[in-house]
Amino acid sequence: MFRTILFDVDGVLLSEERYFDASALTVWEMLYSPKYVGIGGDTFEPAPQEETIRRVRAEVFADDNVLDFVKTRGINANWDMVYLAFSYQLVLLLTELHKTKPEEVRAILTSQIHREAIAKVKKLAQGVDFTVDYAAFVADFEKSTVEKQALLVYLNEIVREKTGIETDIFSRNSELWDLCQETFQEWYLGDRLVADSIGRPSYQEGKKGFLDDEIPIVEPAKMAEVLAELKNRGYDLGIGTGRPRIETIEPLKAMGLLQYFNPNRIVTASDVLDTEKRYPERAPLAKPQPYCYIKGMLGMDCHDDECFSLPLPIENGEEVLVVGDSVADYMAARSIGCKFAATLTGLTGQEARAKFEELQADYILDDMTYILTIL
The missing domain is CATH 3.40.50.1000 (HAD superfamily/HAD-like)
Structure with a gap:
């Protein structure tokens, strides 16, 4: 047959456990590390102990409810999961910033988001009272019936609903997706091997990688x-x-x-x-x-x-x-x-x-x- x-x-x-751990740590780094958005509320470290990894995994994916949701909707790649989870929190932060800095936020949300744009977000967010809401992810995405990589594009609709800004920057073909993908590779492969994967050393050094913990x-x-x-x-x-x-x-x-x-x-x-x-x-x-x-x-x-x-x-x-x-x-x-x-x-x-x-x-x-x- x-x-x-x-x-x-x-x-x-x-x-898949270590892949999910690396995905959660990537979102955590991009939100809290001074090299990225650098918001307050948590202390980032590139070589966390297992206790911290378990806490971050539970928080970022809301006790795996986020993972279960995106996998049920047809998302399989960890790179896509990282992009969705981080981009959603970024949208929530920019929604808060839009209340007082609408033009600056509009400029960010209507152009490609790369390292320079992340640096602008970090500067705008200084002193702003913002609390990450990981659990809100499922509630917002459940409003739609979109599946597969259409979930990535649906971020544009969430931006429109929350800020009134029309944009099409969120998709698989975006500079932010590439940034999320490379940052994930840093976590999974560690400083020793990551250059073979992405063509450069770790942007945030000190990661040992998970390849030996399969x-x-x-x-x-x-x-x-x-x-x-x-x-x-x-x-x-x-x-x-x-x-x-x-x-x-x-x-x-x-x-x-x-x-x-x-x-x-x-x-x-x-x-x-x-x-x-x-x-x-x-x-x-x-x-x-x-x-x-x-x-x-x-x-x-x-x-x-x-x-x-x-x-x-x-x-x-x-x-x-x-x-x-x-x-x-x-x-x-x-x-x-x-x-x-x-x-x-x-x-x-x-x-x-x-x-x-x-x-x-x-x-x-x-x-x-x-x-x-x-x-």
Whole structure:
């Protein structure tokens, strides 16, 4: 039946926990560090203890309610999550500043927001009484029915509702998104490795990174046994992940899992980002868009034009299986017209079963090792 099996990584092979920690720390830094907005109310440090990390994670994502909401709406990439969470708090701050400095705020909200603009916001906010309201995120976004990367664009509507200012600066193709993405990479990779990812040293030095703290979903030896069996049975194994390449290759290699995947079918967020830069008119291409799975299905050596022109749904959908833990993975698989197996090892664990049953996922697995029971 199946010829090709494409795996997501986070929530399927590796735990998402450290990714969510890094996402929360990125938002925390950009709000409280003197190098960014630098508002009062918390003390920023680039090498927080585990106790501080746990507190920041709980606060920034409102005890994971924010994470659960955006993932249910189809957002899978941590870069998008950081952008949404930080930009929303920035909008709330600018809404407060708009009461007394309307023209300055209008200028900021109608131009690209980069480091210089952040510095202007910091200066305007000095002495202003503003309290971050992380929990308000879900309440404001629940007013809409938008999904996927349309959530990023919906920030423009929130600006209009709160300030009356018409703008279109919030989107996947924005300088602020790039800034959020690079700052996240600093946290996840740390000072030692980040330059290989973003082409520059850490803007805020002192971060040790989380790459060495990866947590496997299942004991690596057990996952290796399953992957080896799949490969022995003749299945072509690939990866479609929202992780950048270094964060995909290194931990899977260290755990002895990389060898089971066809290198020509390993597609990462780095590859997606490179394609978006070559074809900006095609962005966004990250999940829940199907690009990474289409590329994995056709192979890294196929031209992108072939990926873009492939008629969907595909004719041989029964030959391809996507294994993922999120609604974004499900949406991508449905766009392609292939089969989808949901693993209950993501953010909400077994609680996700009801959602995937409602979506009528083809298969629902307690974890990736149960894939052998459906073949």
